[in-house]
Amino acid sequence: MEVSNKALNAYFDGIKSMGDSVDEFLCEISMQDKSLTDEKGRISWEDFKLITIAFANRYENYTEIINETGVANKVIKPIFDTITYFVSYSLLFNFFLKLSFKIFYSNVKVSSRKISSDTFHLIFTFDHSDQIFHEFINMYVDLFRTVPMNFLGAKSPSRVKFRTLDNKVIYTVSNPVFAKFSLPNFFYNLFFTKRKYKELILQNIEYSNQLEEQNLELENYRKKLESLNADLNLSNRTLNHDIANKLLSLEFAKKKIKRGDYEQAIDRIDRFSKSVLGIINNSKGRSFKHDQIYEFSEINLYSLLLDSVTEYEDLAHQKGIRIIHDFKIDDNLKIYTNKIALQNNLISNIMYNAIKFSKKYGSIVFSAEVLEDQLYLRIIDFGVGIPQEKIDLIKMNSGAIDSTKGTEGEAGTGHGMSIIMDTAAALGFKVNISSSLDNGTSVELSKNIAHEDNDYSNILFLKN
Numbered sequence: 001m002e003v004s005n006k007a008l009n010a011y012f013d014g015i016k017s018m019g020d021s022v023d024e025f026l027c028e029i030s031m032q033d034k035s036l037t038d039e040k041g042r043i044s045w046e047d048f049k050l051i052t053i054a055f056a057n058r059y060e061n062y063t064e065i066i067n068e069t070g071v072a073n074k075v076i077k078p079i080f081d082t083i084t085y086f087v088s089y090s091l092l093f094n095f096f097l098k099l100s101f102k103i104f105y106s107n108v109k110v111s112s113r114k115i116s117s118d119t120f121h122l123i124f125t126f127d128h129s130d131q132i133f134h135e136f137i138n139m140y141v142d143l144f145r146t147v148p149m150n151f152l153g154a155k156s157p158s159r160v161k162f163r164t165l166d167n168k169v170i171y172t173v174s175n176p177v178f179a180k181f182s183l184p185n186f187f188y189n190l191f192f193t194k195r196k197y198k199e200l201i202l203q204n205i206e207y208s209n210q211l212e213e214q215n216l217e218l219e220n221y222r223k224k225l226e227s228l229n230a231d232l233n234l235s236n237r238t239l240n241h242d243i244a245n246k247l248l249s250l251e252f253a254k255k256k257i258k259r260g261d262y263e264q265a266i267d268r269i270d271r272f273s274k275s276v277l278g279i280i281n282n283s284k285g286r287s288f289k290h291d292q293i294y295e296f297s298e299i300n301l302y303s304l305l306l307d308s309v310t311e312y313e314d315l316a317h318q319k320g321i322r323i324i325h326d327f328k329i330d331d332n333l334k335i336y337t338n339k340i341a342l343q344n345n346l347i348s349n350i351m352y353n354a355i356k357f358s359k360k361y362g363s364i365v366f367s368a369e370v371l372e373d374q375l376y377l378r379i380i381d382f383g384v385g386i387p388q389e390k391i392d393l394i395k396m397n398s399g400a401i402d403s404t405k406g407t408e409g410e411a412g413t414g415h416g417m418s419i420i421m422d423t424a425a426a427l428g429f430k431v432n433i434s435s436s437l438d439n440g441t442s443v444e445l446s447k448n449i450a451h452e453d454n455d456y457s458n459i460l461f462l463k464n
Helices: 004-016 022-028 047-059 062-068 070-081 090-103 135-152 184-190 193-261 263-284 301-311 313-316 337-355 386-396 416-427
Strands: 002-004 041-045 109-116 119-125 159-165 166-176 297-300 322-328 334-337 365-369 374-379 430-435 439-446
Touching: 002 004, 002 047, 004 041, 004 047, 004 062, 022 047, 022 263, 041 047, 047 062, 047 135, 062 135, 135 159, 135 166, 193 263, 297 301, 297 337, 301 313, 301 322, 301 337, 301 365, 313 322, 313 337, 334 337, 337 365, 337 374, 337 416, 337 439, 386 416, 386 430, 416 430, 416 439
Parallel strands: 322 365
Antiparallel strands: 002 041, 109 119, 119 166, 159 166, 297 334, 365 374, 374 439, 430 439
């Protein structure tokens, strides 16, 4: 059950009319992250209930505030004040209720029944009885009490009673003004039958319903297009950036061929071709099942980590850097992930950066461990470090960051860290970066693997 954000206008306008801050109000109820001010958006009935109750607790006269603010009072009431004189109250009230509830609340059905010339039953039907709460009922008690005064100029408010019956709230609204004779109203109904007018009302409600549904569909399409665009950007950045890094393997292979190390050269070329083919296939065959970007499968983590170290041994050796691996996990440990994305987009990029920004003859520590169902992968270098302002930009992940040259003048594209952050999010890893200038950088990847079908009894747990 959903509620349109339009239903919150009266609350927010009311908060402002009291001289208070809407942002502070939302922060107090931990809803500052939701786009509640976007009128095209929708929230759950539970969120709407929470906001309504919080608003009622904050202001004792909340029903009075709501009835004096919001779209209904700014737009609908002045228009209806004018046309009510020409149209029978019962029809207009029926139209107003159904139209407003169709716009604001989904799955709440509203019907009206005339009991006498001056009394109406207004019936709200919910999906379940637990969706009914008294703050909501009170709002409409006050609204029905004042509507005839606003619309018809009645001197006294209506008498309003209510009762709940299972999943229904039944209001009884009475006012002598309902039976008031209007000459223009008489002639209007003489030439335009009530039946015809009711059909027109129902058509308008149906059109309003269709427009609302179409708006929701368009909003969903927009979100899907944004997601697709983000995925395409990740694919393009991955192809351009990661394949360029893999080309280094060919350079090392050429050197090995010149030295006569044909077996090692063939191994490097074979690794290069498999990596590049995997990256390309991963970019082509994206999966959107259950909002996943990549296809997941069960992989051997220990083997993947060793391959990642082997892949960058030549590059590290060129700068005299030693890669120390400290894998405190069982060599049969399997996790559910995308192997190509984890090895090539994530670990390889972190490893490349660690080598790039390490000083000559330094060292890099690559560790892995499982503690209390949490997998930790850490790559620590002792190089130049990252300024705090750049770490803040990386965490925001707003796009390309100005590339910094490595300790040996290695150039970059500025896309490496955004690929790391996007891929980590897609694979369910959290990224924690800590750094100290001239002392080095630590990049930690963590993921809860408790739900994965593994036997942890034979894993060696060691303290650092």
